[in-house]
Amino acid sequence: MSRRRVGDTRSPRAGTVLLGVIGLAFLVIFFGWPLLALVGRAVAVNDGAGIVELWRRADAGPLLAFTLAQAAASTVLTFVVAAPITWLVARVRFTGSRLLLVMVTLPFVLPSVVVGMAFRAVFTGPLAFLPASLGGALDDAGPSLVPVLCAHVFLNTAVVVRVVGAAWSGLDPRLAQAAQVSGAAPLRAFTTVTLPRLLPAIAAAAALVFLFCTTSYGVIMVLGNGQLRTVETAIYTEGVGYFRLPEAAALSVLQIIVVAVTLAAARVLSRRATGDRPSDEQPPAPRGPTRAAMALTVAWAALWLALPLAVLALWSVRPAGPGSWTLAGYRALGREVNGITPLESAVVSLTTAVAAAALAVALGLTTAVVVTRLRGPLREVGEIIAAIPLGVSAVTLGFGYTLVLAHWPARLANSWLVIAGVQALVVMPLVIRVAVPALERVPTGLTAAAASLGARPIRVFGTVDLPIVGRSLAAAAGFAFVMSLGEFGATSFLARVDTTTLPVMIGTALNRPGEASLATAMACSVVLVVVTAIAVAIVEAIRPNAGSLL
Template identity: 30%
Template sequence: MAGSKTGSDSSPATEAVTDDSAAGGRTPEANADGPSETARHRVLGAVERRSLPALAVASVALLVVMFYYPVATVFVDAVLVEGRATFQVFWAILTDPFYFGELARLLAGENPLAVAKTVLSPERRLGIVGFTAYQAALSTLVSVVVGIPLAYLLARYEFPGRQTIRSLTILPFVLPSIMVAVGFFATFGANGTLNAALGTVGLGPLDLLPSLEAIVVAHAFYNAPLVARITTAAWESVDASAVETARSLGASPFRAFRDVVWPQVYPAVLMSAALTFVFTFGTFPIVLALGGFELATVEVFVYQLIRDLNYAEGAALALVELAISLSLLYAYLRYEAAHTVQSGGARPQERRPLWPPSRSLRDLLPRVGLAAYAVVALVLFAAPIASMVYASVSGPSGLTLDHYRFLVERQTTGASFQVRPWPAVRNSLLFGVAALAVALPMGVVVSVLTTRDYRGRKLVDTVAMAPLSVSGIIVGLGLLRGLVFGVEIGGWRIAVGGALAIVAAHAVAGYPFVVRIVAPGLESLDRRLVESARALGAPRARALLDIELPLVWPAVVAGAAFAFALSVGEFSATAVLASGTGQYTMPIAIERFIGRRLGPATAMGVVLLVVTSVSFLLIDRLGGDRVGL
């Protein structure tokens, strides 16, 4: 019979059905227990059958409360001024040269010829929005230039440590941006390791902060690995037989690359470049730390407007930024859908050994180039972290623990209004655990919803992934104006505390990554296992718990690690919600210290690095054996 178990022949699906039959009162043995027991089993069976739809409804409700309602509140703040609907605030921003530069003059109705003359002159103004796009374009260019050689190295060569380097390309997703900013301060600041190294060889110090160059390099630290990760996957999927055919017909290596390899790789390059531009267009912590208000982007000005309690203008400017980002992303996705080259069934090219070295010129030149690239990558990726650690234990007279002693003294003797280390660490961990408790179930449920075949699946996927496209500043502003300030319902004013709002913001930021990691695993499962279990009577929720989730458990654990690490390092929304409260976290403490003393900021950065890394590894060791996006 289907419900029996005979030795090792029983499958997970059969075991699930056997357990379910016993729990659901479907067998005579179960019915023999009496009417009350049978009724209890029927109730349990009904609960199991309805649990997944109930979880789906609960996840949608949480998404509405934590994300869509707050974002809608930002829209209302932008168009409803003093109880009157108006687009005056939007129009004032669009026609203000401070924000839109020379384009604002055109929108204001000035003579196009006069505006064109100014655009071509040295006196032209980009405006805040124009400067934001300019630094995003430079950051994208540098990220692509640095990322593509890494992708080529990983895709075309075999060498010891290759898989480790490929795995390390995921680190920027979990390293807090404010910590990276501290690392760049420690490297390129006036008293940083770069100037110290230049001083040892008799060269004068360089004044690199604040500067646009530092912002661009810091963005490349984050986004070049993203470019490499996406492009490597495309490069590895290039059909080797097509390349071999081109070479056998007389094509030179360059011609084969241009006509065969590049058409299959460039869509991935464009995708990574588009994502990089969107991410750097909405940048906040790195620009705030490395550029300040001298090189402010749209996000920095939104933050300043909120601090000045100018919510209407801040909301309108945030929505202008959101409209630009979403338009750029949508335009590329349409292009990518029409031009992506399908490579189904392709035979990947064999990787050439990078070691031991060959004496042929054909192999020597790439190795020289890769060695030069390794030096650049070492300076770009390893130096900021190493400099931060070194700066935390060094002072004018050499190695010292004074910066860590400062943190201890601030904890024990600091005034109540000052940022103290232990509350920052405690809050970060508590917020991380609470956000994980919300983000992980939501992410798993949404993963199930987005991997099933039904009408409206694409709409559900788009609605669920919307938080990836909305900046933390907008989410934080919406939560502040909507839930923290409170909403009146039936004469009652309902409000939540700042801590709950921070947890909601962190959960909104983390759960899409759970979906991005878990959903591919669910989609690749053998559907026959689930179909067999369902055909034999297992409820949908039971099949999910007993069959699907155990098979994708490593992905679930990896998603949990990402959600927790992202919460610990989240800065943008927390900076809005924690302003004026005692709910500060480690990233907030670092930002406060940077403005006063770099030493304590680097020490706090090391604490954040240790907490993030240990937490990520501990969660991953609970059951994950892979991490990927």
């Protein structure tokens, strides 16, 4: 039965175009509006200083150098940790592979502030014996980059496993097998046959990891002890801490430039990352030495991806160290922190996440329908517009909205609906990336047959397309919900007392001195980990395959 292909020449109907325009307009207006406000603020300053002068005032040079250096180091270390896990996911079929994918994916969708809390527990607990230069006794020592690098590895391992693993599982293994039959050792066959074909996917994954590390905010905030500063954290410090809006806006423009360049590189590289193995071929089952390698790889994955969360759970009931077992942090979930309780914050988080996911799916699906029907340059433009918010700095977006909302009525500007709308903007590209390939897999013959029987386009879509792509959309909705639930960067700018989400609550508790505040922050973090883990497990169970969402 025929399927939609790139060369399909069907023209989109006017109604379909209108729906897609609504989704694209949402992206363009609500993403472009705050960025234009930032640029305008950066260039329209009262003392006549240009943007270069504003960068000099904000020490943009050293900030940018440190930001790029830590991102590059984090990217290299992420590949070192992710390499064996990627091999296992791509080349071995075993019971429990879905559980491994849950363990790999969970860190990526956790709130960055929760990840920071987990590694604060690791370096003030089990690894407190390390020298201060390596992050030991983090609370009492000066700044160390090691905890930050480890947290970035934890967060971004999923990117490498998903992107490179999908490409690797799509390679025809017979070429490497032929090289081994010809006398090449397995390592040489890999480096001369397999690795060159994986290089585009590796480069694309590296660009994405680098992008996510340059825009890291919660991790630096929690683990940097206020002394490690990147462009991202400096935007918040300049704009909120010192209220130097022109400098903060200038740094935001610099961050936008870095994000745009990196995102463009990632897009170019990912376009070349394709596999060549037939889709119905399955990886081999483990046997012999492969079983031993599999066991070591699972242990390696657990060390990096599960142990930090286990330490966080343990330290949430003994925040003062060994011998101080207490449930004070969990009992404090019903007590007010700056005018709102953590439980009330949890309700706000769930409400905004559900609304954001619903909005992202509705607009993302209509946009994806149009993208699948566009051809040539128009499709390219649509895909670029849809992908831009995927790598945007959430702090930059949040700061831009603080400038925009200053001119709105207070009742509207302070509404939780604003937070839900911004969260939907951030996660909408993920929905589109899932929906487009799912829609293109719908057999053209089925839709043509329904249309020939007189069914209207909307009925054809509802009775043919939608049931086929339903599981993919459900998975996308689940991930949109999880990522909205944990969004911290933009929400930290937009939240007010009665709209404080749980990630913002954790940041607030960390800024309050005392063991009780630390216990509350850890208990809130564990609650978010549990909710996120359940959601990711459900999504992995309903997904039609284990392909990349990135």
